[in-house]
Amino acid sequence: NAGVTQTPKFQVLKTGQSMTLQCAQDMNHNSMYWYRQDPGMGLRLIYYSASEGTTDKGEVPNGYNVSRLNKREFSLRLESAAPSQTSVYFCASSASGAGNTIYFGEGSWLTVV
Amino acid sequence: GIQVEQSPPDLILQEGANSTLRCNFSDSVNNLQWFHQNPWGQLINLFYIPSGTKQNGRLSATTVATERYSLLYISSSQTTDSGVYFCAVLSGTYKYIFGTGTRLKVLA
Numbered sequence: 001n002a003g004v005t006q007t008p009k010f011q012v013l014k015t016g017q018s019m020t021l022q023c024a025q026d027m028n029h030n031s032m033y034w035y036r037q038d039p040g041m042g043l044r045l046i047y048y049s050a051s052e053g054t055t056d057k058g059e060v061p062n063g064y065n066v067s068r069l070n071k072r073e074f075s076l077r078l079e080s081a082a083p084s085q086t087s088v089y090f091c092a093s094s095a096s097g098a099g100n101t102i103y104f105g106e107g108s109w110l111t112v113v
Numbered sequence: 114g115i116q117v118e119q120s121p122p123d124l125i126l127q128e129g130a131n132s133t134l135r136c137n138f139s140d141s142v143n144n145l146q147w148f149h150q151n152p153w154g155q156l157i158n159l160f161y162i163p164s165g166t167k168q169n170g171r172l173s174a175t176t177v178a179t180e181r182y183s184l185l186y187i188s189s190s191q192t193t194d195s196g197v198y199f200c201a202v203l204s205g206t207y208k209y210i211f212g213t214g215t216r217l218k219v220l221a
Contacts (some may be wrong), residue, residue, distance in 0.1 A: 031207055042199060042211040050207045058208065088154060092209075099163075101146060102201070102209050104156040 002026050006091045006105035013081045013112045021076040022107050023091030032074035033058075033065060033092040033102070043090060049074055051096065081112045115140045117142045119212035126190050126219050134185040134215045136200035144203035146175055147185050150214070151196045159185070160200075190219045 006023045013019055025032065030051045035043040035058075045058030049068040064083060065077045074093075078085055088109050094102040118140040126132055136145070147159040160167050160174040162183065167174055171190075176183040187194055197214040205209045 019142075033209070035211075042213040043201075045208060048207055056207075072189070078114075090156065099144065099161075101158055101161045103158065104148075107154045107156075109154075 004091055004093055004103055004105035006089075006108050008108060009113070010024075010109045011108065012076060013078075013110065015082060015112060017081050018077065018079050019081065019110075020078075021089055021091070021110075022073070023075065023105060024073045025091075025093040025103075026072065027093060027103065028069070028071070029053035029103075031094045032068065032078045032095040033094075034064075034074070035090045035092065036060065036087040037085050037090060037107075046076065046089075078110075081110075083112045086112045115142070116125060116211055117200060117202055117210050117212040119198075119200060119215050121215060122154065122213070124218070126147075126217065128190060128192060128219055130190050130219075131186070131188045132190060132217070134187070134198050134217075136183040136185070136212055138181050138183075138200075138202050140172050140204075141181070141202050142202040142204075144209075145183055146201050146209075147174055147183070148199045148201065149196050150199065156199075165173045189215075190217075192219045192221050 004025045033048045035044040046065040049055045052071045091105040118137045149157045164178045173186045201209045202213045
């Protein structure tokens with residue numbers, strides 16, 4: 001049971017380059033999320049998708065775009081990477097509703113130089 | 114929006130010691146979870162505990178929803194307990210808001 005799978009695990013980008021982080025879940029969850037974690041800090045929500053076909057901004061959406069490709073997949077795109085986007089990115093998913101647990105992927109370490 | 118605060122921010126223990134980590138939240142919640150982030154960065158679900166008490170081995174958690182706090186107890190700590198402990202609450206229907214974490218180091 002793979003759970004939440006995200007790729008790539010590590011990436012180095014130059015300022016101004018673009019890239020897409022991919023995420024897929026096999027738990028048939030309706031909701032998916034992208035978080036970023038900066039050193040010594042908690043997780044901050046970038047975007048989320050409550051269900052297939054919908055996306056909404058979280059706390060720190062600037063500089064990012066997302067696509068909910070289908071129920072399984074939710075991608076995060078950096079159109080023009082900046083050093084401030086150096087972070088660890090986590091994808092997560094959950095079933096809808098308050099009584100459910102959120103599950104995380106293993107993280108993607110992104111460095112922008 | 115809802116605020117989540119954790120204390121203490123850092124904790125160093127000798128192996129075998131007990132500890133209590135606290136999570137305060139600023140509004141009523143119907144979903145609260147505790148996570149352990151291990152030194153490799155993996156986030157591991159510990160408890161889903163919007164109210165009441167749960168136990169899993171050496172770990173237990175209590176949430177007093179009416180007073181807006183949750184406690185995570187670690188007994189007989191081991192070096193493998195090291196890492197960062199986060200609590201997260203559900204704001205609205207979909208947004209999980211995380212605290213800034215408690216960084217635990219257990220010394221052999």
